[in-house]
Amino acid sequence: MNTPVLQIQNLRKTFADFTAVDTLNFQVEEGSFFSILGPSGCGKTTLLRMIAGFLEPSSGTLLIRGKDMTTTPPNRRPVNLVFQNLALFPMMNVHENIAFGLRRQGLAGREIGQKVEAMLERVHLSGFGKKNISQLSGGQKQRVAIARSLVLEPSLLLLDEPLGALDLKLREQMKIELKKLQEEVGTTFMYITHDQSEALVMSDQVAVMNKGTFEQIDTPRNLYSNPATSFVAGFVGETNILPVQVASRRPLQVATSFGLQLHATAGIDLNDSDSLALYIRPESIILEPSDSMKHINRFLLTVQNILFDGSNTKLLATIAESDHEFTVALPQNQQFAHIAKGDHIQAGVHPESCRCFVR
Amino acid sequence: MKNHIRLSLYIFLTPVLLWLLLLIVIPHIELLIMSLKGTDDLGDPVWTLANYRHFFTEQIYWYTFVRTAVYAMLTTVLTFVVTFPVAFYITKVVSVRLSGFLTIVLLMPFWVSELVRVYGWMILLRESGVINHLLISSGLMNTPIEMLYNDISMMMGLVYTSMLFMAVPLISSLEGMDDSIIEAAHDLGASPPTIFCKIIIPYAAPGITSGSIVVFMLALGNYLTPTLMGGKNSLWFTEQIYNEFIASFNWNQGAAFGFLLLALSSIIIWAGLKLTRQELGRALS
Structure with a gap:
């Protein structure tokens, strides 16, 4: 050594x-x-x-x-x-x-x-x-x-x-x-x-x-x-942060202030506090997930803006019934080229990509 | 457009050219002519090199000339040695606010005329002066000593009157130096003395050169300080020129001495620049 x-x-x-x-x-x-x-x-x-x-x-x-x-x-x-x-x-x-x-x-x-x-x-x-x-x-x-x-x-x-x-x-x-x-x-x-x-x-x-x-x-x-x-989680890479409350501990389930329930994974420094922050990376959000995908959190996004930046193009969307803005990475095939401002899209995210930390 | 630029160039250049022509070029041509003239045995004016020959044959002129040159150079070196630590301290050691204040403190004495400052030194140093009084009243000495009228007091006066002209270019060139350059040299293995010789001095070289040129010229052409503070043996070449013009009324001889002094300062500065591999244009820019 x-x-x-x-x-x-x-x-x-x-x-x-x-x-x-x-x-x-x-x-x-x-x-x-x-x-x-x-x-x-x-x-x-x-x-x-x-x-x-x-x-x-x-x-x-x-x-x-x-x-x-x-x-x-x-x-x-x-x-x-x-x-x-x-x-x-x-x-x-x-x-x-x-x-x-x-x-x-x-x-x-x-x-x-x-x-x-x-x-x-x-x-x-x-x-x-x-x-x-x-x-x-x-x-x-x-x-x-x-x-x-x-x-x-x-x-x-x-x-x-x-x-x-x-x-x-x-x-x-x-x-x-x-x-x-x-x-x-x-x-x-x-x-x-x-x-x-x-x-x-x-x-x-x-x-x-x-x-x-x-x-x-x-x-x-x-x-x-x-x-x-x-x-x-917040400093390295881009991330979306939502304030959430713990709904159930095992398996971890959290609820947002606007009533969305999500399955999530605990970050390392989680204690018994009930107020958490949920971190979701823009590229982990799946747009229009197929029905065959089980165990993923599903929600509706309303497109507010499309931030075109070549290979780094993103959607700016509000989540569910709230005005919380989410950034979503747009895959680079033409599959989502039809998306326009004001559209409602189904979206999903794996529980492993939803990380919770103490707020 | 081009004509406009040319016109404004002429407008701005004219006062400078007039100033140079009327106050520098014409009087010097007149002096040059004067220095080359003399009178023959009948008292008629003739062209002659006698004034210059005189300088080389009379030992006292020679002696004063060399002495003035050596002491002016010594003044330049001493002024640098005294001023550099001050400039370094003001620009690199103290905080920015304090450095502005210290610069003003440094400049303050120079709001008073040189004559008054030299008299100030005389009040301090003379036989019945402040220092002698303090030494005697404190019992350190029994009889006062004369501290004025010797080469040391003259040198001190010259260094003191020249300091400002060294400090200002040094401060401005050191101010431009990034502290990280010193740190980088330290990091690359240089010890503090090496940093001083290889980094700080070369960096400040333009400032040192321009300061040295100004101080040397001022010391060489100084009349007041050597006359008032130097002793009977502390002859300065400007005094010789003055004597020729005013005391002896020999304007031709005085003019020749003036030109010799001009030649001396030009040669020494040229040699100094060559030796230190500096360029005049770069030093003064």
Whole structure:
């Protein structure tokens, strides 16, 4: 059993009367792509800065490759950070930027030259060495910033929302490039983001962070289909939320305020409270279910609007006799092309797709 | 449309060109002509290089010239050494609100004229001055000492009067520096001294260059401070020029000295830019 690259034990950081990171325990396995996903202000940047060494934890320990690094300054840690605003050195060209860390290690000039060239090739920037930073496009700057850290062969590469400043198209492209790059070099990546799609697409493991603690650490697939808490269910992926009351416990049946009874599945953190929140994903709603489908919840939807977005087209509909708005993913065959505003449609959902959490 | 742009360009450019022509170019041509003239044995005006030859043959002129250049450079370096930590503190260490306040505090003394400020120093330093009084009344010393009229007090005065002109460009260039650049360098393995030499200084280089040029020129051409605070041996080249014009009434000699000073400052600044691989245009933009 290999020692994990990063081990965090009881890590805490408080500022005056505010707890930014609250007693975290986790570890990151060698060679994995680990993401921390959370809304802004959840403490993820504080955590990252503690791992990089810019902040000292209030308590707890931080081990990198089994060595205690809790009080080691950033320049002595085998960890490199790709900054949110990239922080490239504007007075140096691309080559000098990437060579900066190698020079600090006291490597010979020839070796530095070789390593920088190899790294430029790896990030598809061969021949850009002599260019100034101001001559590069956003995506190229991004790659220089990653190359500058990666060339030092760190035990752990930290990335602080590095795609935030890019436009949508470029971001999609960089997501794929980053994942490929990580697989090629095999370095452990720790990626911080508030964008769930970035986290889900790239990661092997995602930790969902909220108010200084981790709500769930899991694979992207599990996070999406088996959220552990209501926060995860609401934050990861799109979801419809209905306030419900418990009608019966075993099997779990819930009732909405407008009288709709649904069979549901309990989320993990369910206690004996009677007021619950029901989470239903837009794509789990089946339009016009066939009569042969047993055991599904059935209800009537009234179409309010069609939100056309190519492969991501959705219906906005009210459920049953209420004015609760529901988003329903529209399957991409032409089967439902006839649906228009004001139509009433039969719909159904499997009880396993109806998750209840404490409100 | 194009004509409009051209017209407005002329309108805005005219005052600048007039100013340059009337106040800089014409007087300098006049001075140049004057510096190349002299009188022959009969008292008639003739073209001559005697004024310039004079400078090279009289040792005292040479001595003052070199001394002025060396001390002006030293002033520039000392001003930088004193000002840089202040500028760094104001821009990078304190909060934004406090930094605005501190900048104003830094500028405040410069609302008073240089003459008054130099007299302020004299009141502090002279034999019967504030510092001597305090030292004697506290029993640390028995007899007052003269702290004025030597090279050290003159240098102090020069550094003090030049500080602002170094501080402003330094503050503005450091203000533009993103803190994360420093953190990035730290993260990539640089120790604090390396960050200072490899990141902060190169980043602030344009500001340092423009500040240094201004301070050097001001120190070189300063008349007041060396005259009032320097001793009898603290000769400054501007004093020589003044003496030629006013005391000796030898305008031709004075004009020649003026041109030599101009040549000196141009050469030193050119050499300085070459040595530090800076470009004048970039430093002043």
